[in-house]
Amino acid sequence: MDQPFETIAIVGIGLIGSSVAHAARASAGTKKVIGYDRSPEVRAEALKLGVIDEAADSLEAAVAQSDLVVLSTPVGAIGEILPQLSSAKAGTVVMDVGSCKGSVIAAAQGLPDSVHFVPAHPVAGTEHSGPAAGFATLFRDRWCIITPMERGDEAYAQSLARVDALWHAFGSDVVQMDAKHHDLALAVTSHLPHLIAYTLVGAADDVESVNEAEVVKYSAGGFRDFTRIAASDPIMWRDVFINNKEAVLEVLGRFSEELAMMQRAIRWGDGEALEKAFTRSRGLRKAIIEAGQESAEPNFGRDKKG
Numbered sequence: 001m002d003q004p005f006e007t008i009a010i011v012g013i014g015l016i017g018s019s020v021a022h023a024a025r026a027s028a029g030t031k032k033v034i035g036y037d038r039s040p041e042v043r044a045e046a047l048k049l050g051v052i053d054e055a056a057d058s059l060e061a062a063v064a065q066s067d068l069v070v071l072s073t074p075v076g077a078i079g080e081i082l083p084q085l086s087s088a089k090a091g092t093v094v095m096d097v098g099s100c101k102g103s104v105i106a107a108a109q110g111l112p113d114s115v116h117f118v119p120a121h122p123v124a125g126t127e128h129s130g131p132a133a134g135f136a137t138l139f140r141d142r143w144c145i146i147t148p149m150e151r152g153d154e155a156y157a158q159s160l161a162r163v164d165a166l167w168h169a170f171g172s173d174v175v176q177m178d179a180k181h182h183d184l185a186l187a188v189t190s191h192l193p194h195l196i197a198y199t200l201v202g203a204a205d206d207v208e209s210v211n212e213a214e215v216v217k218y219s220a221g222g223f224r225d226f227t228r229i230a231a232s233d234p235i236m237w238r239d240v241f242i243n244n245k246e247a248v249l250e251v252l253g254r255f256s257e258e259l260a261m262m263q264r265a266i267r268w269g270d271g272e273a274l275e276k277a278f279t280r281s282r283g284l285r286k287a288i289i290e291a292g293q294e295s296a297e298p299n300f301g302r303d304k305k306g
């Protein structure tokens with residue numbers, strides 16, 4: 001493995017930050033984890049749980065002592081924190097884990113070349129949040145997408161290789177792509193599904209003639225899976241939609257057209273059109289299973305027990 005990161009700073013000690021802390025200690029040779037979170041309660045909880053070895057009182061203090069800084073706050077805060085890292089010591093490697101990349105990369109444009117920012121997105125998670133939700137195996141057999149900064153210097157290439165090696169050590173499959181493509185692809189596979197789940201569960205709540213007890217009682221199949229996704233953190237997802245506006249609106253437009261097509265087919269009793277659309281979807285599900293990216297269970301095939 002490339003030179004490991006012996007001391008890391010986790011900024012934002014929630015589900016992903018704490019999972020990175022556990023995984024780095026368990027499999028990537030990290031010896032010390034310093035944690036900073038804007039919430040003092042979260043810092044105290046993370047210390048108590050042993051997620052971090054030391055809590056820092058400020059962002060600056062956490063960054064000063066570390067060779068890797070992991071930005072694992074909601075995406076909006078990542079954009080606010082990045083410009084504050086301009087004075088980090090030369091050679092500091094900074095990595096984020098945000099669910100969208102274009103806005104984060106834009107916020108990193110002002111950083112000096114001496115700070116090596118490597119944008120990353122583990123395509124792995126759960127609907128849970130907070131420091132107690134993380135676990136070391138979260139990233140195992142999951143994709144991690146790296147969207148490198150456009151710079152050709154050797155020093156940056158070395159930091160990129162170290163971050164790549166870190167995710168491999170976590171058990172992830174690593175792929176590189178440009179941020180614009182990432183944001184469109186993830187708008188299709190992750191952001192739109194979350195928006196639909198929030199909307200669907202909200203709509204069920206709005207049908208006054210079906211009361212909550214009935215919704216709970218009869219939510220055996222599909223609806224139950226949607227409620228799991230709709231239980232995801234509201235601040236995290238607010239930030240995803242605000243920061244990936246263009247791509248989400250693009251795929252939302254296509255979704256609305258498909259939905260209108262379904263509506264028309266139902267209205268006119270066009271069974272052939274419905275059957276054709278459903279058969280196509282079934283094929284996609286089969287392809288996902290065959291690619292080994294999904295088990296019979298929801299929750300990306302894993303829960304807190306890993």
Ligand SMILES: NC(=O)C1=CN([C@@H]2O[C@H](COP(=O)(O)OP(=O)(O)OC[C@H]3O[C@@H](n4cnc5c(N)ncnc54)[C@H](O)[C@@H]3O)[C@@H](O)[C@H]2O)C=CC1
Nearest residue numbers: 012014015016037038073074075077098099125126129130
């Ligand atoms: N939840 C998921 O399944 C996945 C999330 N992500 C990305 O990972 C990031 C973190 O998500 P989670 O771990 O789920 O969130 P979380 O809600 O579990 O934790 C976020 C933490 O950041 C802290 N925070 C917020 N603003 C801060 C600031 N300005 N300075 C310091 N700390 C601050 C919060 O107090 C909280 O403890 C997000 O950018 C998200 O898009 C990526 C993959 C999966």
Ligand SMILES: O=C(O)C(=O)Cc1ccc(O)cc1
Nearest residue numbers: 099123124125126127299300
């Ligand atoms: O829990 C689920 O179903 C998820 O979709 C987890 C998830 C959430 C956000 C990401 O950027 C990546 C993965």
